[in-house]
Amino acid sequence: MGQEVARTLAEAPLHRVSGTLLVAGDPGGSFHLRDGAIAEVASPGAPGAETLLLRSARISETDWAAATLSCPAERPLGAELVERKLVGAAELQLICVAAALDGALAIGMGRIDGFTLERDTHDCRVPALRPIEPDWLVREAERRIRALAARRHPFSPFRTRLGRTDAGTAALDTAADGERREILLRVNGRRSTRDIAFLLGRSLYAVAVEVSRLLGEDLVEAVVPDASTATDPYAGPRTPTDGLPRRLPGASGITNVLPLRPAAGL
Amino acid sequence: MTTRKAQLAAEVRTLRNRVVGVTDVVVASVDGLLITAETDDTAEPESLAALTAATLNIARRAGSMTHRGLLHHTVSQFTDGYLVTHSLGDMALIGVLGDAGMDITRLHTEAQASAQRITTLLTEPPADAGHHDRTGEGAR
Numbered sequence: 001m002g003q004e005v006a007r008t009l010a011e012a013p014l015h016r017v018s019g020t021l022l023v024a025g026d027p028g029g030s031f032h033l034r035d036g037a038i039a040e041v042a043s044p045g046a047p048g049a050e051t052l053l054l055r056s057a058r059i060s061e062t063d064w065a066a067a068t069l070s071c072p073a074e075r076p077l078g079a080e081l082v083e084r085k086l087v088g089a090a091e092l093q094l095i096c097v098a099a100a101l102d103g104a105l106a107i108g109m110g111r112i113d114g115f116t117l118e119r120d121t122h123d124c125r126v127p128a129l130r131p132i133e134p135d136w137l138v139r140e141a142e143r144r145i146r147a148l149a150a151r152r153h154p155f156s157p158f159r160t161r162l163g164r165t166d167a168g169t170a171a172l173d174t175a176a177d178g179e180r181r182e183i184l185l186r187v188n189g190r191r192s193t194r195d196i197a198f199l200l201g202r203s204l205y206a207v208a209v210e211v212s213r214l215l216g217e218d219l220v221e222a223v224v225p226d227a228s229t230a231t232d233p234y235a236g237p238r239t240p241t242d243g244l245p246r247r248l249p250g251a252s253g254i255t256n257v258l259p260l261r262p263a264a265g266l
Numbered sequence: 267m268t269t270r271k272a273q274l275a276a277e278v279r280t281l282r283n284r285v286v287g288v289t290d291v292v293v294a295s296v297d298g299l300l301i302t303a304e305t306d307d308t309a310e311p312e313s314l315a316a317l318t319a320a321t322l323n324i325a326r327r328a329g330s331m332t333h334r335g336l337l338h339h340t341v342s343q344f345t346d347g348y349l350v351t352h353s354l355g356d357m358a359l360i361g362v363l364g365d366a367g368m369d370i371t372r373l374h375t376e377a378q379a380s381a382q383r384i385t386t387l388l389t390e391p392p393a394d395a396g397h398h399d400r401t402g403e404g405a406r
Contacts (some may be wrong), residue, residue, distance in 0.1 A: 027369060032376060043367075044367045047368075054345055054346070055346070065345075158286055188307060188356050191306075194286070194367075199365070225377035
């Protein structure tokens, strides 16, 4: 199925396809095409350009609201943001490409149930200022999926919940400010890599690579959802043993799936 | 033996696990009293339950005033996420918090299935109720 999605995208420039390639699955997503090139890739599995811009505080919520309110429907929102000097054109293009790659990565790493092409729809949120070549996007997403699968501790960015080990908690005292520390701070036994990427407003791939390193250094671990973590108002105060994470490598089943994915395309 | 409380807790956990982007789930009575919750450390369950009930009740009154029929759900979208509330008949509700990427279409499908199961759990008589009745009849 992934191969068919990749082939449809690769053939889009030949027919100058405009519309939306909707990919059903978990997490699934959509490729937005204009004249055969990709304008945006959106998936619940990865932060889009809007989240990357807002959560990283590159643009304030007030400025964003003002820009979206005054932007005419026929004009790309990105052009409005650049004209208001809220973000540079080159930086915005970089963010849009990163978000598109992340979206393709999320769709490709997840389960694909089917896809449909809806022609002549234009419902992009923040389209890239310059269109992205589908062939390049597919190849780069494949490369990233392979890179993640080849790591010593493969995991699902969506299903694997991450917990901090004792060593990870101790490392917080010494870790220098930066992405690694920010990730460690947000690991709480119930969040996935994807959840942390959304919280930080950072690229899914970048966070996944750092999580993979943290897993390799035993600073974080995959945890089994604990039946006792749900809040029960009648159960009284929680005991300290409630939240103890238990190690279960590959509990999500991703270790069985990931090695097969890159060969399947996307 | 699985208690009803444990079954309710398992149900909200299932909802959270099945839909990408869901961060918190509460089940509460219509007046906002918490029944069960699966929440992150950013949301306080009792407050979320009360606010969810208030959101749903305001929407219900608006629907009633404008003759729009029964309320199914409400969706509040923020720059940084969602608060979705689902009505469970006249007695209870589900409140779901999600991040900006939450799969809202899938949430509605999954929440509907969860709502049916949670309603059954909340309304069916306790397992030992039948036993007491039978005992009572036997005594007479």
